[in-house]
Amino acid sequence: MTAFVKELEExxxxxxxxxxxxxxxxxxPEARLASAMRYAALGPGKRVRPFLALQAGRLIGADERGLLRVSCAIECIHSYSLIHDDLPCMDDDDLRRGRPTVHxxxxxAIAVLAGDALQAVAFEILAEPDTHVNGQVRALLVSELARAAGARGMVGGQALDMALSEERTEDIGLITRTQRLKTGALIAYSVTAPAIMTDAGKEARVALDGFAHDLGLIYQIVDDILDAEGSTDELGKTAGKDARQGKATFVSILGIEGARDRATRLARQAKEHLAMFGDDAHMLSSAVDYVLDRRA
Structure with a gap:
């Protein structure tokens, strides 16, 4: 087991x-709702976004207890998004992380409510004093997560993604924007939220933001490649959906090799953003390779 994988699992x-x-x-009385929430949030998962938050926070000296709470809030938002993405009115998927989806x-109905409740829990966690002693910092953590998760972030990206399923497009710029919002916004928050918790300078914040932007795109490009090449057993979710739905993706426009090439170039660029941190950023740098090479 590599040091990175061990750190990720821990x-x-x-x-x-x-x-x-x-x-x-x-x-x-609310046992079924609570059970569904826990089924979604505590089930198997790599927890890449929380890992990024923890590593970025350690890099710039954020309080470890607060970091863990922010990481939990991020995972609640991510879990809620997966519940809703899998609904019949969205991607209509029966499998997630190798198990039946929540619905x-x-x-x-319980799936919708469980997703709603997990979203609310995320903001409750951030708003509590245990996350940070400074109320203004907590308010900024809340507002930035709301932006990343809402119409100008993840939800807006999902709306664009659904539109792409209805209209075949060759506009790589539109696809890039869609995935920057749908996938990249929460990844960006994961990396930059720790900077809100500290007095990290502008240079560090810009570097982390650039890193997160590139990593989010890599994640989605690899997702598109895996959907095209992987199997349902390997992925733990239904493979080949993009092609069956006729959805425009990085793979459908660039081809497999073109998509791989773009992801590889973005990986080099992402690591360059971390140069100012030197060897202290080795775990974030390794995360780029992990995302680029992942098979599920």
Missing amino acids: AADRVTVALDALLPRADG IAYDE
């Missing part, structure tokens, strides 16, 4: 334990 375990304590227990394991 971070995932820490976030899972912390989330277990923060999420409502599956008992009482299959429970039902569609």
Whole structure:
């Protein structure tokens, strides 16, 4: 096991334990809702976004306890987005992370409500004093996550992605914008939120923002390649959906090799953004290789 994978798994375990304590227990009148929330958020997953937050925070000296809470909030938003993405009115998928999706394991109404509740929990976590002693910092963490998750971020990207499923386009700029919002916005928040918690200078913030922008695009390009080349068993979700839906992707426009080439160039660029941090950024730099080479 490489040092990076070990660090990733240890971070995932820490976030899972912390989330277990923060999420409502599956008992009482709301037991089914709480059970669905926990099914989604505590299930198997690599927890890449929380890992990025933890590593970026350590790089610039953010408080570890607050970092862990921010990481949990990010995972709640990510889990909510996956629940809603899988709904029949969206991607209509029955499988996620090798298990039945929430609307299959429970039902569609509970899936909607579980996603809504996880989104609310994320902002509750950020707003509490345990996340940061400074109320202005907490308010900024909340507002920036709202931006990253809302119409100018992840949700807006999902709306554009649905439009791409209806209209075949060769506009690589539109696809890039779609994925910067749908996938990249939350990844960008994961990397830059720690800078809100510290007195990191402008140069460090710009470097982290550039790194996050490139990493988000790499993540989506590799996702497109895996959807085209991978199997359902390998991915833990239904493979080949993009082609069946006729959706425009990096692969459909650039081809497999063209998409790989673009991802490789972005990987070099992402690492260049980290140069100012030297060897201290080796885990974030390794995350670029991990995302580029992932198989699921």
